[in-house]
Amino acid sequence: MMEPIVSGLVRRGLKLSHLKLFAALSQSGQMSIAAKALAISQPAASRLAAEAAHIAGAVLYERTNRGVELTPAGQILARRARRMLQEIDETERELSEAGAGKLGKVRIGSVTGPSVEHMLPAVRQARLDMPRITVNIEVGTSDVLGEALLQGNLDFYLGRLPTGQDKRQFEASFIGPEPISLIVREGHPLLRLPIQAEERLSEFDWVLPFEATLLRSTVESTLLARGISLPRKVLNTSSFMLTVMTVSRTNAIAPISTAVADFFAENFGAPAAIAKLPIAFDIEVEAYALIRMAGRELTPAAQAMYDIVDAEVSHKRPGF
DNA sequence: TTTGCTACAGGGTTTAGGGG
DNA sequence: CCCCTAAACCCTGTAGCAAA
Incomplete structure (x- = not known):
C-alpha cells in the first residue's frame, strides 16, 4: 500500500x-x-x-x-x-x-590534457549559456571512461576509444594528437645544457604512468626511435599530483600533456616551480576524440553541452 | 481476451427562486 | 433589480461485470 x-x-x-x-x-x-x-x-x-x-x-x-x-x-x-x-x-x-537543454545534469569525462585545454573553457562557456545546468567532470584513463560510458554513467567523454571493447558501440569524432612535454623543476641541471643533450635524459629519475598505458608506451617508443635509451630509474604512479610534487622536489623528469605543462610553467607571472624541458623532438600521443555511444540519444542538457565542447575543440580538428 | 451493457461519478448548464 | 443559491438535468469517461 x-x-x-x-x-x-x-x-x-x-x-x-x-x-x-x-x-x-x-x-x-x-x-x-x-x-x-x-x-x-x-x-x-x-x-x-x-x-x-x-x-x-x-x-x-x-x-x-x-x-x-x-x-x-x-x-x-x-x-x-x-x-x-x-x-x-x-x-x-x-x-x-x-526541453531546450537549459536545465539538468550532465556527466562528462575527459583524459587529463584535454580536460585542461578544452573542458575548462567549455564548462566556463556552459556556465554562461546555461547557468542552471549541473556539470560533473570525471577525469580518468580512456579505458575507465569508456567503461563508464558503456554503463551509462557518462553522457560522453573526451579521450580515446577504450581498449578491449567493441569499437562499433562508440561514435568518435576525432580531434587531433595530444602533444606531450617533459617537465622538470625550475633550476634543473638539464635546463643549463643545450637541447641536443638528449643522451643525458636517461641519467635522471623519471616519473611515469604504469606500463600498458598509452602515455607510457608512447613516450618509450618515441625515446627509442630517437636512439635514447630508456630511463633506468622510474617511479611508476597513476597519480598526477604525486607526479607534479616529485618533479618539483627532485631532479626527476615527467611527461605530461603540453596543455598542462604550459599551465604550470606560466604560473601567471609568479615564479614557476616547474619548467618545460626544451627538447629537439616531438612526443605525441595518438589522436583523441569526442566520444559518445552510437545510437544513444543524449538528453537535451547533455546535447547542449556536447555542442559546446564540440565547438570548443573544432579549431583543433584536422583540416581546420 | 475482447466486447457490450449498465451504473455512476464528476463537472458542467439551465432554470427557478430568494434576499438586500 | 442585481446577484447569489438550490435544484434539476446533461454530457462524458470509466469501473464493474456478464457474454462472446
Missing part, C-alpha cells in the same frame, strides 16, 4: 478549480465575474465556492448586496492560491527550459 502523497486539504478534495476561483474572487469580488474568468457559468462558480468552504471547514466568503466578500480565511486561501498558480506557471517555464 502506497503512502498517500497528499494530506489535508488536497486529500479532502481541494482542486485546482477551487484555487482558480478564489484567486479570481479576490480580484473581482463578484461570483459572476469570477465565473467568466474561469470560463464557467455563474452557478458552477457558486458551487465551487461552497465546496471549497466545506473542504476548508471554514467560512470563506459572505454574500453582500453587490457580490461576495472574502472573509480573512478566504483571503488567506486566495493569497496562497495565487502563489500556487504562479508556481504552476513557473513549472511550465522550467519544463520548456529542460
